[in-house]
Amino acid sequence: MSTPERRKPFPFDQFEPKWQRVWDDRATFHVANPGEPGFDASRPKFYVLDMFPYPSGAGLHVGHPEGYTATDIIGRAKKRQGFNVLHPMGWDAFGLPAEQYAIKTGQHPRVTIAANVAHFKGQLQRIGFGYDWQREVNTTDPGYYRWTQWIFLQLYNAWCNPATGRAEPIETYRGDDPDSVRLAYVSGAPVNWCPELGTVLANEEVIDGRSEVGGHPVERRSMRQWMLRITAFAQRLIDDLGTLDWPDSIKLHQRNWIGRSEGAEVHFQVADATGTITVFTTRPDTLYGATYMVLAPEHRLVDVLVTEEQATAIETYREKTARKSDLDRTELAKEKTGVWTGAFAINPVNGQRIPIWIADYVLPGYGTGAIMAVPAHDERDWEFARKFGLPIREVVSPTPTLGLGGSGVCEAEPLECFVGEGYAIHSGPLDGLPTAEAKAEITRRLEADGLGRKTIIYKLRDWLFSRQRYWGEPFPILWENGKHRALDASELPVVPPDLEDFKPTGTPEPPLSKAKDWLRYSPSASSSSSASPRTKEGEAEAEADTHSNATRESNTMPQWAGSCWYYLRYIDSQNAGRFVGAEAEKYWMNVDLYVGGTEHAVLHLLYARFWHKALFDLGHVSTPEPFQRLVNQGLILGEDGQKMSKSRGNVVNPDDVILEYGADALRCYEMFMGPLEQTKPWSMTGVEGIYRFLARVWRLAMEENQAGEWTVSAAVQEIETPRDIAKVVAATVKKVTEDIEALAFNTALSQMMICCNALTGATVRPAAAIRTLLGVLNPFAPHLTEELWERLGGNALLAGEPWPAYDPALLIEDEVELPVQVNGKLRDKIVVKKDAPAAEIEAAALAAPNVKPHTDGKTIKKIVVVPGRLVNIVAV
């Protein structure tokens, strides 16, 4: 049995779809570009951007509408405040999750994505978001990824000139191996291979040795892969964070990820042989304390150095290391392991012979893959030295006096490891110098003697940019005789073959390699729509002959490729001749406000900055950074305070909320829960609270007649607003306007509740006051306010009406109530004229009935009068 339909306190189910249709039909939120009809150059621009969703099969969850409602409120308010507002939406639809969903459902990703996009779009439209749908983008449209491929070509055909620190066309490179400097290049270095996902992954996609998607183990493996030279931009990516209005936590995260370290390279001569080992250290001042060296097991010199006696032990250890996953290798609190190579090096500053070890606590990918070990002043080296009985030599003293006069002779071994800064001891010419000076001095000396130099290194690695999956952008690259070359821009887009079996092969061989016909490149067939002008029939044939052995790159781009530049495509989404029109780009960039989750801190948000900088250097965009202001919405937890998940059964589906309470209630509740950036739990009774508020607003203006029809209430009259109501309304306009600017939507709503409560209490309700309240409530509850606006006689859409103004004079009281404290404790309140002199206020305060008992028999030492705030009497 189904329960009878419960009567709705206001007919949101009727008017919400109605207004959504009106906004759609009239393209209310479409905004024109410069040069287009309807463009108003007199208005300032505002570009407000959401992180576009991944159209997964699960549909929207309540986390999406949180950020989306915030930007929608800003966008709607700014539009009414006289801005040209760009507020677009689109679909990030390439990549692993889409492909996995397709595999699960047994349908082609193209089909599932189309269905999911339609589903998502319907859901977003039912929430009433004011997007400019004419600018909708989908990263899997050929008309979109054509330009993703084009940008890849720009990177391929560019290098970062060390002289200028800028990306430049590869033509300006004067060396003899351009392939060694391109921003997009091929590398055979070890990569993160995830057997379960059947693809390699970027460092940013690997967390604790497992894949970010799915949490599968990741191993290291040498494979030929495409890389993007993001490291060339490391310093600028750090420096320019200073110009951005981003949360400190995200800036810090990016800074730590890039991981700049200042120090020195030091060259150690190998004893009894030729060759040097270069180490990186941030503490060159401890060089005299280096008592052994450690190479990463993978270090290429290990084979050269190892002595016959140690060869077996070394080989065994190296094999063991190779078998370890990243997970095992970085495991917590693990005991140090290592093996001596049998070889020695010479400490360049004191000539000491120090043994060379290998150990897996030295990582091949950081610094030079080799360290000088200073056990007295480094925790790891300390631990290692203790375990293997290696000498420990103290060369830094925490206090300046302790070590003074210390000779170069090694003293007794210290009792504990000291990693802090102090004063050099047992360090020859450095003795007595504070750490900072000792660093500078030893570096100067090393440089003078050609034994080393000052160096800055970064943790950031180049971006592993290829994947062995089907559902991604193909590379605009051909292979010929073992060499790669770029396709011409005129041959884009490179459309992937329509594979029946698009599953990963489970081997490093990408699925696209199964498409034999597609792989074989023939220029005439490649460029369907936009064949280059010079390609005539005969020439095409000739070329086909020339390149008969050319094959296409069969890897695809990672899911981050499309999202690296989508904010640019929105600006000019239909442009068939350029990735974004220059004039439009100049007008709309930068993004004024970008709202999204923190999960992309060192993924999308770093990658997009990198691409943008490259495009900026090459003259394709006009600003060095894409996103001026970034705000992270907080996570919404389930009603039980736990993260929402299917297994916990605490997932809230926005569709259900809309069905029962309406879109306006969903929007307002998500904003009323608490500060936007905070993590907060869902509460269904909280939704009901907001729903009741919206019903009260409805009943301010409407009443139900005998027939059960809603008509404008008789209490609503076109009269002049009484002063007390006018005051509340003015205060509400002020607070809501300011709170929207500050993204403090929860307090804006509470002020509107206060305003509504004040109007509910009035027997006669001035129509003008209600209209003003509707005006400021509109961005939050657009359907309800639009409906009431019309019922109260509005002809045009409220969405296009100017933002309400208020008379500041109304907010200035003639008389003010001041709390009176005695020794900081509240005792009474007095009412005084707004601009009463201090003496008068003091007298009134002292005379207040509840003040007297607390001052009697005491000496008044001081009276603090804070005008308009309070009075504090200090009595002892």
Next chain:
RNA sequence: GCCGGCGUGGCGGAAUGGCAGACGCGAUGGACUCAAAAUCCAUUAUCCGCAAGGGUGUGUGGGUUCGAGUCCCACCGCCGGCACCA
């Protein structure tokens, strides 16, 4: 271990160094109703008190200040991130 962030009623939360607990939820009482739902009104930090009023109170302990939830120091707890980065 390191780096962030946060600790306020039964709950979500509010508070430019100036009346702690706005607003909402929940709860209690009342009105309306045959009754219920819905709605409206009132109360709602805590202790003493019939009341007026008073004591206590923003994780703990100190400090600065006429005045501290807010600023400073130390500690405790929770959440998030990073983690052998030389």
